[in-house]
Amino acid sequence: MAAGNAPTRPVPLREVAHWDLEADVVIVGYGSAGASAAIEAAAAGASVLILEVASGSGGTSAMAGGDIYLGGGGGTPAQRRAGFEDRTEDFQRYMMLAGGPDADAERVRLYADSALDHFRWLTEQGIPYRDTYLPGKRMAPGTGDCLIWSGSEDAWPFNVEARPCPRGHLPEVVGEMGGRVLVETLARRAEALGARPYFDARASALVADEAGAVHGVAAQIDGEWRRVRARGGVILCAGGFVLNADMLRRYAPQVARLADDPLSAGYDDGSGIRMAQGVGAAAIHMDELFTTLPFYPPESHVKGILVNERGQRFINEDAYPGRVAIHCLRQVGDRIYLLVDDAIFEQPTELSRIEIAAVGGSWEEIERELGMVEGTLVSTVAVHNRHAARGEDPLFHKTAKWLKSLDEPPFAALACHIGQAYYPFFTLGGLHTRPTGEVLGVDDAVIAGLYAAGRTACGLPRSAEGYSSGMSLGDCTFFGRLAGRSAAGAAPGG
Amino acid sequence: MAAGNAPTRPVPLREVAHWDLEADVVIVGYGSAGASAAIEAAAAGASVLILEVASGSGGTSAMAGGDIYLGGGGGTPAQRRAGFEDRTEDFQRYMMLAGGPDADAERVRLYADSALDHFRWLTEQGIPYRDTYLPGKRMAPGTGDCLIWSGSEDAWPFNVEARPCPRGHLPEVVGEMGGRVLVETLARRAEALGARPYFDARASALVADEAGAVHGVAAQIDGEWRRVRARGGVILCAGGFVLNADMLRRYAPQVARLADDPLSAGYDDGSGIRMAQGVGAAAIHMDELFTTLPFYPPESHVKGILVNERGQRFINEDAYPGRVAIHCLRQVGDRIYLLVDDAIFEQPTELSRIEIAAVGGSWEEIERELGMVEGTLVSTVAVHNRHAARGEDPLFHKTAKWLKSLDEPPFAALACHIGQAYYPFFTLGGLHTRPTGEVLGVDDAVIAGLYAAGRTACGLPRSAEGYSSGMSLGDCTFFGRLAGRSAAGAAPGG
Numbered sequence: 001m002a003a004g005n006a007p008t009r010p011v012p013l014r015e016v017a018h019w020d021l022e023a024d025v026v027i028v029g030y031g032s033a034g035a036s037a038a039i040e041a042a043a044a045g046a047s048v049l050i051l052e053v054a055s056g057s058g059g060t061s062a063m064a065g066g067d068i069y070l071g072g073g074g075g076t077p078a079q080r081r082a083g084f085e086d087r088t089e090d091f092q093r094y095m096m097l098a099g100g101p102d103a104d105a106e107r108v109r110l111y112a113d114s115a116l117d118h119f120r121w122l123t124e125q126g127i128p129y130r131d132t133y134l135p136g137k138r139m140a141p142g143t144g145d146c147l148i149w150s151g152s153e154d155a156w157p158f159n160v161e162a163r164p165c166p167r168g169h170l171p172e173v174v175g176e177m178g179g180r181v182l183v184e185t186l187a188r189r190a191e192a193l194g195a196r197p198y199f200d201a202r203a204s205a206l207v208a209d210e211a212g213a214v215h216g217v218a219a220q221i222d223g224e225w226r227r228v229r230a231r232g233g234v235i236l237c238a239g240g241f242v243l244n245a246d247m248l249r250r251y252a253p254q255v256a257r258l259a260d261d262p263l264s265a266g267y268d269d270g271s272g273i274r275m276a277q278g279v280g281a282a283a284i285h286m287d288e289l290f291t292t293l294p295f296y297p298p299e300s301h302v303k304g305i306l307v308n309e310r311g312q313r314f315i316n317e318d319a320y321p322g323r324v325a326i327h328c329l330r331q332v333g334d335r336i337y338l339l340v341d342d343a344i345f346e347q348p349t350e351l352s353r354i355e356i357a358a359v360g361g362s363w364e365e366i367e368r369e370l371g372m373v374e375g376t377l378v379s380t381v382a383v384h385n386r387h388a389a390r391g392e393d394p395l396f397h398k399t400a401k402w403l404k405s406l407d408e409p410p411f412a413a414l415a416c417h418i419g420q421a422y423y424p425f426f427t428l429g430g431l432h433t434r435p436t437g438e439v440l441g442v443d444d445a446v447i448a449g450l451y452a453a454g455r456t457a458c459g460l461p462r463s464a465e466g467y468s469s470g471m472s473l474g475d476c477t478f479f480g481r482l483a484g485r486s487a488a489g490a491a492p493g494g
Numbered sequence: 495m496a497a498g499n500a501p502t503r504p505v506p507l508r509e510v511a512h513w514d515l516e517a518d519v520v521i522v523g524y525g526s527a528g529a530s531a532a533i534e535a536a537a538a539g540a541s542v543l544i545l546e547v548a549s550g551s552g553g554t555s556a557m558a559g560g561d562i563y564l565g566g567g568g569g570t571p572a573q574r575r576a577g578f579e580d581r582t583e584d585f586q587r588y589m590m591l592a593g594g595p596d597a598d599a600e601r602v603r604l605y606a607d608s609a610l611d612h613f614r615w616l617t618e619q620g621i622p623y624r625d626t627y628l629p630g631k632r633m634a635p636g637t638g639d640c641l642i643w644s645g646s647e648d649a650w651p652f653n654v655e656a657r658p659c660p661r662g663h664l665p666e667v668v669g670e671m672g673g674r675v676l677v678e679t680l681a682r683r684a685e686a687l688g689a690r691p692y693f694d695a696r697a698s699a700l701v702a703d704e705a706g707a708v709h710g711v712a713a714q715i716d717g718e719w720r721r722v723r724a725r726g727g728v729i730l731c732a733g734g735f736v737l738n739a740d741m742l743r744r745y746a747p748q749v750a751r752l753a754d755d756p757l758s759a760g761y762d763d764g765s766g767i768r769m770a771q772g773v774g775a776a777a778i779h780m781d782e783l784f785t786t787l788p789f790y791p792p793e794s795h796v797k798g799i800l801v802n803e804r805g806q807r808f809i810n811e812d813a814y815p816g817r818v819a820i821h822c823l824r825q826v827g828d829r830i831y832l833l834v835d836d837a838i839f840e841q842p843t844e845l846s847r848i849e850i851a852a853v854g855g856s857w858e859e860i861e862r863e864l865g866m867v868e869g870t871l872v873s874t875v876a877v878h879n880r881h882a883a884r885g886e887d888p889l890f891h892k893t894a895k896w897l898k899s900l901d902e903p904p905f906a907a908l909a910c911h912i913g914q915a916y917y918p919f920f921t922l923g924g925l926h927t928r929p930t931g932e933v934l935g936v937d938d939a940v941i942a943g944l945y946a947a948g949r950t951a952c953g954l955p956r957s958a959e960g961y962s963s964g965m966s967l968g969d970c971t972f973f974g975r976l977a978g979r980s981a982a983g984a985a986p987g988g
Contacts, residue, residue: 006938101747250778253595277936284744287781310889312806315826330824332809332890373881373888379873387867394867395804396826442771444500 005246005270007277010208011218011227019216019229023049023196024491025484026217026230027237028203028272031059031265032179032473033454034237035186036480037437037487039125042193046232046488050190051201051219053238053267057187058180060239060265060426060455061473065140066178067150067168068477069470073116078147078169082133086165088112093162094153098471100463102285107435107460111478118478119169125189127182128172135166137299137318139469144174151468152320156397168470179473186477201226203271206234206450208279212441214449232491233449235437235483237476240427240455241270251286251429257329258291259353259419263426272456276431279450280441284458286429290467293325293423295338295354295416298346303404305384306416309335311367311376313384316398322467325423334418337370339363339381341406348414353422357415363406366413381406428467430458437483451487453480499740499764501771504702505712505721513710513723517543517690518985519978520711520724521731522697522766525553525759526673526967527948528731529680530974531931531981533619536687540726540982544684545695545713547732547761551681552674554733554759554920554949555967559634560672561644561662562971563964567610572641572663576627580659582606587656588647592965594957596779601929601954605972612972613663619683621676622666629660631793631812633963638668645962649813650891662964673967680971697765700728700944702773706935708943726985727943729931729977731970734921734949735764745780745923751823752785753847753913757920766950770925773944774935778952780923784961787819787917789832789848789910792840797898799878800910803829805861805871807878810890816961819917828912831864833857833875835900842908847916851909857900860907875900922961924952931977945981947974 024046027034034050035057042048052059070076072091079086092112096103111118123129133147141148150168152158173181191197198221207216207227216229241247242262247270248255262268273283295317296302306324307313308331315327328336337357348354358369367377385407387393391400415421430452432440437451453459459475461467488494518540521528528544529551536542546553564570566585573580586606590597605612617623628639635642644662646652667675685691692715701710701721710723735741736756741764742749756762767777789811790796799807800818802825809821822830831851842848852863861871879901881887885894909915924946926934931945947953953969955961982988 007936009937101750102743249596256595327826332821373877375873375877375880376889379869379877383867383869383873386869395870442501443503 005244005250008205008274009278010206013207013209013215016207016227020226021049022229022231023047024232024494025235025487026051026228027235028217029059029237029239030057030187030197031237031239031454031476032061032183032186033476033480035183035190036477037235037237037453037484038190038195039186039193040481040484041488042190042195044485044488044494046491046494048195049228050195050197051203051217051228052197052199053202055199057197058183058265060263060268061183061476062180063177063263063265064179064473065170065469066173066182066473067148067170067470068122069150069167069468069474070115070119070169071165071167072112076116076119076169078131078133079165081131082147084165087163090162090165091115094158095460097158097161098463098466098468099460100466102462110435111460114478122477126185129169130172133166137296137302139294139297140178142174144172146170150470152323154399155319156316159399203275206275206279212279212447214279214447230449232494233451233487235451235453235487236272236276236456237454237480238272238456239268240430241273242268242426244270252289252427254329255289255425257334257418258423258425261422261424263424268426272452273430276439276450276452279447281439281447282432282442283430284432285462288428288462288464289425290322290428290461290464291325291423291425292322293328293416293421294321294349294352297349300344300346301338301340302402303344304338304340305406307337307339307377307380309333311372311380313380313396316393316396318398318402320468323465326464328416328418336416336418337413338416339406339413341408341411343408344404345412351422353420355415356412358413359410361409363411366411370413427455428458428462428464430456433457435479435482436486437479438486451483453483499738499744500768502699502768503772504700507701507703507709510701510721514720515543516723516725517541518726518988519729519981520545520722521729522711523553523731523733524551524681524691525731525733525948525970526555526677526680527970527974529677529684530971531729531731531947531978532684532689533680533687534975534978535982536684536689538979538982538988540985540988542689543722544689544691545697545711545722546691546693547696549693551691552677552759554757554762555677555970556674557671557757557759558673558967559664559963560667560676560967561642561664561964562616563644563661563962563968564609564613564663565659565661566606570610570613570663572625572627573659575625576641578659581657584656584659585609588652589954591652591655592957592960592962593954594960596956604929605954608972616971620679623663624666627660631790631796633788633791634672636668638666640664644964646814646817648893650810653893697769700769700773706773706941708773708941724943726988727945727981729945729947729981730766730770730950731948731974732766732950733762734924735767736762736920738764746783746921748823749783749919751828751912752917752919755916755918757918762920766946767924770933770944770946773941775933775941776926776936777924778926779956782922782956782958783919784816784922784955784958785819785917785919786816787822787910787915788815788846791843794838794840795832795834796896797838798832798834799900801831801833801871801874803827805866805874807874807890810887810892812892812896814962817959820958822910822912830910830912831907832910833900833905833907835902835905837902838898839906845916847914849909850906852907853904855903857905860905864907921949922952922956922958924950927951929973929976930980931973932980945977947977
């Protein structure tokens with residue numbers, strides 16, 4: 001893991017005798033945010049140069065399933081075809097809840113109003129989408145279908161606050177990660193429009209004048225030290241800080257309980273955030289960490305119930321698994337069990353590292369085998385079963401379709417323990433930006449010449465409790481575009 | 495509530511044509527941290543000037559019970575007399591646990607090694623202490639006795655990690671707040687040593703040179719604008735930010751669930767933190783908020799059990815009530831009940847705003863009256879009672895002396911609801927400092943001329959889960975002293 005949490009001092013502009021490279025817009029990082037920014041900047045007539053530390057485009061976006069959170073305006077084509085009329089107000093309300101107590105209302109409003117246009121834009125860039133809908137609980141199903149339920153829309157308490165609608169939109173991709181196809185398509189488009197990518201190019205520091213305005217980037221390209229001038233602006237799309245141990249300890253120390261499963265393609269070292277902090281940028285919600293517990297597929301396991309090591313249930317299991325995981329982390333003790341009966345049991349995926357902790361002919365037997373206090377687990381299951389048989393969950397409000405009395409032996413407890421099972425995680429905190437991508441200083445003033453998007457910024461997703469799949473890629477692509485346009489507009493003649 | 499969360503820009507040194515006031519050490523804030531800093535600076539021969547926004551000394555320290563967390567080295571006089579041999583390693587281990595996942599080991603070590611000396615120093619300043627010990631669960635008992643259990647020392651999991659020992663040391667004060675006597679005694683001593691307090695003096699900004707070094711403070715004193723020169727350094731002891739609504743929303747949005755009960759004497763508006771941020775200071779752990787639930791006295795209520803709105807128990811109720819309160823906040827839903835039977839019931843204090851929610855002859859009746867799902871509360875109580883009768887708590891490890899089978903009707907459920915009962919709170923995040931009080935910039939470098947102590951800094955207490963009464967005042971007084979010495983040492987001839 002990378003180390004150090006101090007801001008990176010900028011190179012003083014006066015020390016730059018000449019520029020090795022120049023462009024209107026210089027983008028650091030070539031994931032989905034960087035590629036989207038490049039397209040819009042180039043389409044606006046700006047010359048665009050991209051510095052990517054890896055040997056190809058993709059970033060951490062390429063590791064994702066590739067769904068983008070979209071809806072509102074009556075629905076995308078896939079939503080309408082599946083019979084969902086997604087009202088903007090429901091979409092917006094869900095996004096506000098998902099953003100947590102400090103949700104960015106301006107950003108959410110803009111995104112909700114523009115999501116249909118954004119979908120059209122993605123299509124125009126060449127991202128292939130079918131109009132097909134796949135019901136049920138899915139994660140990156142890999143079937144090529146488009147529309148999936150990717151969040152907690154139809155789970156309590158969201159389903160009482162906003163009319164539920166599926167909003168995850170996957171590209172038509174079979175047999176590989178949708179995120180990779182997404183980024184590669186965007187990257188091809190950016191390059192077709194003239195954007196020049198430099199690979200194996202590590203941006204080290206911003207170049208700033210005495211007033212703090214940003215004029216370019218100092219970078220190592222193929223091992224050579226280069227000063228890169230940005231006439232309109234530098235856009236930081238360099239990912240989050242999930243690989244930076246010192247930043248995690250300082251900002252999100254709760255990560256220490258999890259096994260070492262950061263979600264990153266290898267370069268989320270916080271360097272983008274630190275470079276911006278070096279010119280006075282503010283970083284916000286740095287304690288917010290997304291994590292998830294992929295206890296399904298198999299989908300049938302959503303009908304199981306999760307209990308802590310005292311045999312207590314604690315969440316409606318049909319909520320998005322990221323929300324479920326956060327509630328796992330709130331339990332005292334690291335042992336978490338998924339209880340299933342014979343009717344719903346299937347072997348957990350290898351990826352999940354969920355193991356069978358106990359098998360028995362009765363819940364009393366399971367309770368004993370797990371070393372739980374007599375009457376605890378048994379009472380939890382009895383209360384659950386009694387109501388589930390009637391299609392009710394008065395305790396946690398799981399929706400009826402996922403309720404099942406766990407009464408068909410043999411029974412099993414599957415270990416979803418914190419620190420042992422797969423709880424991948426990434427960071428949600430980042431630079432404080434306006435929806436335009438302009439980076440704000442700790443004094444709330446815009447830093448001239450500096451923009452950010454993607455997980456280098458704190459965007460739409462800023463609360464682990466509300467995160468839904470597709471929100472980060474939606475944020476990366478949409479606000480990446482806005483940042484690209486802003487920086488292009490700031491270039492001479494832009 | 496105060497507003498604004500942006501750093502306060504410093505006044506450029508070059509714009510200061512003359513200084514209205516001068517001293518070696520200028521202290522902003524005259525609570526226990528400021529007074530302790532003033533004593534040590536003055537004792538070291540420095541001229542000391544104190545700017546206090548209120549009309550008298552005290553700050554929020556004066557609202558506290560006044561206990562200071564002390565121990566180690568074999569024990570303070572009160573500990574030894576009561577038969578406790580408090581080893582430094584136990585004291586230190588407890589403090590490290592209490593500090594949470596990013597506890598400051600250097601600060602903790604220094605404090606643990608020096609706590610007996612610090613007690614002696616407090617005595618020398620004139621703080622009156624008896625050598626008496628008051629066993630049991632107390633909060634600011636007001637009897638004039640000294641030694642109390644003020645944290646989670648004898649509660650799980652702390653009691654298995656470090657040998658338990660009472661460490662709260664209260665001044666000999668009857669009939670008023672110990673904290674007020676503490677601060678007033680320190681203030682008298684500071685003034686006897688020559689420190690000059692200015693009241694109704696609002697510090698507005700630091701005065702800094704172009705390299706960022708601090709040279710003084712701009713302040714309004716009795717409505718007049720004054721430039722105050724600090725030859726050795728400015729020490730910010732201006733409290734936390736619990737009264738600043740914008741800072742709370744940005745850094746600790748979870749506060750929104752609590753009723754409006756900030757713990758403050760009226761000036762914890764974050765101005766100290768923001769002034770320092772204006773010269774590049776780092777603020778850390780700004781999301782950490784202390785809160786507590788004073789569900790005792792009466793002490794007998796510690797024998798009750800706390801359940802959430804699903805009738806589930808969630809914490810060993812003998813833990814420090816601040817730790818209890820944090821676990822209340824982790825529950826889904828705001829309704830929290832304390833279950834008691836006739837043997838332990840007493841009227842809750844008026845302060846606590848804990849009301850009787852249900853009374854009944856059986857736990858079934860209580861369960862129904864609270865509208866809980868049949869079998870939930872009843873099962874929780876049955877499991878608890880069965881073990882409590884044997885002096886055991888296999889679920890939450892409450893110590894035997896607080897265990898009681900709740901089987902003597904009538905029974906009652908007392909409402910300790912979040913947003914309704916009294917959960918006072920204050921902020922634990924603040925400026926990143928060295929144990930010397932030197933303020934660190936976001937680049938981890940020391941900011942010349944700037945020091946901080948008390949809740950303007952992030953000190954020993956930095957995790958709500960581990961907080962124990964007396965840790966904040968211990969931190970204020972001890973690290974206030976160090977800051978005073980450091981600033982005095984930095985003055986010409988110091």
